[in-house]
Amino acid sequence: MCMSLRIEPREMAEVLKKIRKMNLAQDMSIKLGKSLIMSGDLYPSDIAPVLAPNKYGNVAIFPMAWGFTYKATTKPLANCRVETADKKALWRDSWYRRRCIIPASWYYEWGYPVYEDDSRSMIEHRNTKKVKFTIQTEGSDRTYIAGLYRYEEHCDMQVPVFSVLTRESAGIVKDIHDRMPVILDKNNIQEWIRPDGDPSAIVEKALSNMVFERAVDYPRFPPETITA
Template sequence: MCTWYYAEAKSLSFFIDKASQLPLSDIIMNTMSKSKAMSGNIRPTDMAAVLAPNKQGNVAVFPMIWGFTHESTSKPVINCRIESADTKPLWKDSWYRRRCVIPASWYYEWGVPPSEGELYHKNEYNKIQKEKYAIQPEGAEITYLAGLYRFEEHRGVQVPMFAVITRESVEPVSSIHDRMPLILGKDSLSEWIHPNGDPNKIAKTALTKMVMEKAIDYPEPEPSFM
């Protein structure tokens, strides 16, 4: 699961500056009425700096909006389960042709502290106040979230939209949630993004050693889409 992540302005300045300087960022800002800051807490429908292939198939930086739109819901579709990415109509074409990477500092997850979760009955668990955790790969300054993208028409403009791929979680994340983003190592980025890359093969090399700690800015109101 990934419903919110953090983009630290200094460590991600290379990506954020490049994306914000493109004319596309102004087009998206004016069309979607979104800030082009692309730093701080990034939530669904925000503009963000994303890595995707350029016309030559090489890694490049682009501004995109987080969340596909779909007629079945009024909320943005922000996550794609990897188990159905190659079969569901919403994702299949992007899975094979339009993969991207979202640079983040860390992502957030809400859950009951592992030491306390065992004290609650399953029926009580969903009713208690969750705590906010910051999660990132061990020893990494940048968290590379694997994603998919597509173009959608909004007010007559083709706007690039992205979604984050999720997988079954691993420890210590699994102690508070059963899902987590698919996180790639830096060496896998080019192959993942290239249209001819094998996403199933690359996904098997995803990072699994995570560091999790309580977010220092908790409590903070949960977004309405959660």
């Protein structure tokens, strides 16, 4: 599960400046009516900076809208379960040919509070009111979230859209939620986005060494946002 994420603007300042000047980003912003801030707290349907292969097969940064369109719902499909990505028609082609990485400072999750020396039963634990957490890769200021992408027709243009891959929770994340994004090490990015790579083998390398804390409420777009 991943319904919002955070990009600290100062950590990706140069990347954000570059991507905002792209013709594709400008066209998406105008035709979709979306902001090109691409930092602060991001939600489904927002435009985000995404790593994907360029025409030479190398890692490059692109603007993409968050969420696949599906006729059965008016909401963008922000997440895709990794267990069925190679089976369902909606995801299958992207699973094998169009994989991407969403670089974030952390992601947010609503989960169950954790207490030291917790003697509650599992039922009592699951009946506790959920709270919002920030979760990120241990020992790193960047969390690389694996995703799938494709192109969709919107407003008379081909718009690149992505969805976050999710898996069963591992490590300490299991204490607060039963799902988590597929998160990869920086060294696996190139291998993941290669169209001829083996996604199943790379998912086996997904990280579980996360750290979390209760979330702080930040402004939607932080005042230090860099827009130049």
